[in-house]
Amino acid sequence: MSKILLAEDEPALAEIVKETLVLKGFEVIHAQTASDTISKYHTSKPDILVLDVMLPDGDGFSISKQVRQTDTLTPIIFLTSKSLPNDVVTGFESGGNDYLKKPFSIEELVIRIKALLSQNRLVFKPEEKEKQAIKIGLFQFYYPEGILVLAGIQKVLTNREAEILQMLLLNRNNMLERNTILNILWNNNDYFSGRSLDVFITKLRKYLKDDPSVFIISIRGQGYKLVY
Template sequence: MRTSRILLVEDEASLALLVKEGLEGEGYLVHHGRTGEEAIQLFKRHTPDLIILDVMMPKLNGFDAAQTIRQVDKTTPIIFLSAKIQAKDVVQGFKVGANDYIRKPFSMEELLMRVKVVLDGVQLVSNKQSELTSFPIGNSELRPNRLEVLVNNKEQVKLTARETELLRLLCINKEVLLTKESLLLSVWGSDSFINSRSLDVFISRLRKKLKSDEAIAIINVRGQGYKIVVNR
């Protein structure tokens, strides 16, 4: 199996060294940058499997760097590391394309587990070719192995690995209410507060990507969860 490549961008030298050594100890190949500008340059040079981004960096911050990367790559997972822990900051992180958001200070055990969950999620989706390769829904078709949905059977819309897995769960449970807890545990591996907020953001992103197919609706049952329905 190919060694997973991780791009780590952190300007605090001691923390960067700790994280880099921890990741390398688990067998990952790590490229390290210190600024948002370096994040973009190293991303283009090394095509990593995962990006770990600090948020508060001089000149170009992590949010802006992620937004620039997302203009050319919609699928490579991004994990933010940040001392900015207000709900608005977490939501902003997911809006610019994050797959996860870890609050500083954190333990290496937590980071390594979240890295594994994110990378396993990418592998899980890429392995779907051995299972069902498409899910018709409304006038559209989810294609998990391609990380995309064919909206109205004509417009190819790219998804992240986590968006794909979330939509897949909703599709195979069409018209069935899935609780927030079950979705969080299945897709994020944890039902923490931050992950709960991120679920809401991901649902919003899926609605936006599917909005031109008027036959599909993702319904929020307040205080319970979500379900996808097809209007015939």
């Protein structure tokens, strides 16, 4: 049974979400404040976090940043009433994997939770490395685990980072259209999704910069090209 840590300070909404998730077969730990969320994260070791952005004593973005200091694997979904592009970008920059804008469908939340958990990203057997390693310059990339290795040092990518890098890799030395990435991974190409994609491309460039022979080139207004 997968364990969900739900941070939500609206009692009525929290109860509805919790009851629905329990009926779907999940174990749910509920927290109403940021401090309580951090405490229960350490004691309960959840499989996924569902975080309201606005909490009485803090926000979901700050919680995510704290979690990501030591944990890059556990998926994080934000629940937010904020709709400004910068808020969405901030969510991904703080380590989030996905977000839902309020009001949202409980069924959609369940689908997104299952999608993130189905990646089974915590299971990575060392003996499988040789079979799954893909060379990117000096790097070794393990997909779908999302592990990038250089000189024995591992960097664990988020699900979305790994998906984008894999798409670029499959189109190596050829332009991958921006709208193709957006429509496949976000199911739309609106402004919010586009800004989120910009954040992920910037992060991937940062991860790959230790090998100067590897580039992600932007073709203005069209797409990206992975070159090495």
